[in-house]
Amino acid sequence: MRIGVLLAGLLCSGLAGAQVLERGNGPEPSTLDAHRCPEVACANVLRDLYEGLVAEDARGGLIPGTAERWSVSEDGTTWTFVLRPVLRWSNGxxxxxxQIVASFRRAFAPATAAPFAGHFDAIEHAGAVQRGERPPAQLGVSAPDARTVVFRVTRRVDLPRLLTLPTAYPIYLPAIAEHGAQHIRPGRLVGNGAYRLADWLPQAMITLERNEHFREPAPIPRVRFHVTEDASSELKRFEAGGLHITETVPPQPLPQLRARFGGQLRISPYLGSFWLGFNLTKPPFKDNLKLREALSLAIDRDILTRHVTALGEQPAFGLVPPGVADYSPASLGWGRAEQFQREALAKRRYAEAGYSAANPVEIELRYNTSTPHRRLSLAVAAMWRELLGATVRLRNEEWKVFVGNRRQRVVTQVFRGGWIADVDDARNFLDNFRTDSAANWTGYADPGFEALLDAADAAPSLAARSEKLREAEARLLSAHAILPIYFYTSKHLVRPEVQGFEANPLDRHPSRFLRLEPER
Structure with a gap:
């Protein structure tokens, strides 16, 4: 009997003698520099390599990380974090x-260009440091002794939740001093999480192994994050036994998927929104509100979510998804109309913008390589052609190229956008549209919008804050800087031998909470 159990364990491990968790991870991570990580693909890996002052458990709840406890002053302006007695880097x-304070200073230094440092703008002088107006030493983070980290903040903020983000992870600065940008390579990257970097084969996989210096040995000795940019190919690998967990599931009728995979199919609510963005800095969308609105009106979101994405997504007429804490989302006014009414209005707005069948708008729709994104882009282009007579070209790019082009706003016209919440807060979605945000891919610039966000920061109560944020969202939507399409669901295939995989609104699944057990 014991021999049979052992053989079953080896079969589910992928390696004789050592369990290996095989995870699909979407596109190639653009970096493993925690402070510069701009996307989900790198954050998934970094969550295993590092640990911040605060961490999240399998269900997304806050738990002690490198800090064993924390407290906040009565006026909300000072947070104090007490570190665990013994903490070690992966090199021992x-x-x-x-070191944690020095790492924070590096994260906010202008040269680091941390894409999501703006989420931490409540920390004293954070914005000024990032803009180069103050030296990093003036950042509102200090270490009065070897086990205490103190943050000074300028407004009430859920700082522990923010400290779970990669921007707040401690970076081993001697490796940067010695290796520069190459400090993220195997043999050089020094982290403090449950795993350490063993190998990185570009465009194929990243291999992690258990960090022997982490306080709690991870149940699974090795983890491989596979590049699975094409969802259909990822599904085939899962069916062939090459993956324990997929990053996503390709668009297919949900009843068929349930019949085919049963309990292995995991679909859950997810705090994320998918939208198309308009480049507002160049023609044809600069200063052309009516054209942007016409294109948004022409999209039949019900058809897209029922027949193209088809995995429980909800049609979206706003930016912030339902279910975000302490917030009632705004929505486009005509979102409650029937589709035929929206289409009639789309034709009027298109004509008012100066376009017609004889003079069609020419649009390039850009998206990153992905079966779901390709299917959706084809459907959107067909809707624009059939209803408005628009000329649409599709441009498919590898992830890193796509991200660079989207950020630079030089060649983009309409592009695949979207946002997955870093924290459960409406502000996390709206802040991306500040003029100076690294995630403001549209080039949206509206002082009135930013004034509402500032008013929300200064609001005397949660209700007043929520109302100002809602006004800001409504203002953004009325400008049609983005074209909302749907609110996400998280969707994975998980093999029965994987235990500890828990649904949570931010869809985060650190490997240290997972186990591989023989299928019963």
């Missing part, structure tokens, strides 16, 4: 409060 060296 001690990790203390001074």
């Amino acid at each position: 060296e001690a990790l203390d409060a001074a």
Whole structure:
């Protein structure tokens, strides 16, 4: 009997003698520099390599990370975090409060260009440091002793939740001093999480192995994050036994998927929104509100979510998804109309914008390589052609190329956008449209919008804050800087031998909470 159990365990491990968790991870991560990570693909890996002052459990709840406890002053302006007695980097060296403070200063230094440092703007002088107006030493983070980290903030903020993000992970600065940008390579990257980097084969996989210096040995010794940019190919690998967990599921009728995979199919609510963005800095969308609105009106979101994405997504007429804490989302006014009414209005707006069948608008719709994105882009282009007579070209790009082009706003016209919440807060979605945000891919610039966000920060109550944020969202939507399409669901295939995989609104699944057990 014991031999049979052992053989079953080896079969589910992928390696004789050592369990290996095989995870699909979408596109190639653009970096493993935690402070510069701009997307889900790198964050998934970094969550295994690093740990911030605060961490999240399998269900997304806050738990102690490198800090064993924390407290906030009565006026909400000072947060104090007390570190665990013994902390070590993956190379065995001690990790203390001074190193954590130095890492924060590096994260906010202008040269780092951390894409999501703006989420931490409540920290005293954070924005000024990132803009180069103050030296990093003036950032509102200090270490009065080796086990204490103190943050000074300028408004009430859920700082522990923010400290779970990669921007807040401690970076081993000696490796940067010695290797520069190459400090993220195997043999050089030093982290403090449950795993360490063993290998990185570009465009194929990243291999992690258990960090022997982490306080709690991870149940699974090795983890491989596979590049699975094409969802259909990822599904085939899962069916062939090459993956334990997929990053997503390709668009297929949901009843068929349930009949085919049963309990292995995991679909859950997810705090994310998918939208198309308009480049507002160049023609034809610069200063052409009516054209942007016409294109948004022409989209039949019900058809897209029922027949193209088809995995429980909800049609979207706003930016912030339902279910975000302490918030009632705004919505486009005509979102409650029937589709035939929206289409009639789309034709009027298109004509008012100066276009017609004889003079069609020419649009390039850009998206990153992905079966779901290709299917959706084809459907959107068909809707624009059939209803408005628009001329649409599709442009498919590898992830890193796509991200660079989207950020630079030089060649983009309409592009695949969207946002997955970093924290459960409406502000996390709206802040991306500030003029100076690294995630403001549209080039949206509206002082009135930013004034509402500032008013929300200064609001005396949660209700007043929510109302100002809702006004800001409504203002953004009325400008038609984006074209909302649907609100996400998380969708994975998970093999029965994987235990500990828990649904949570942010769809985060650190490998240290997972186990591989023989299928019964």
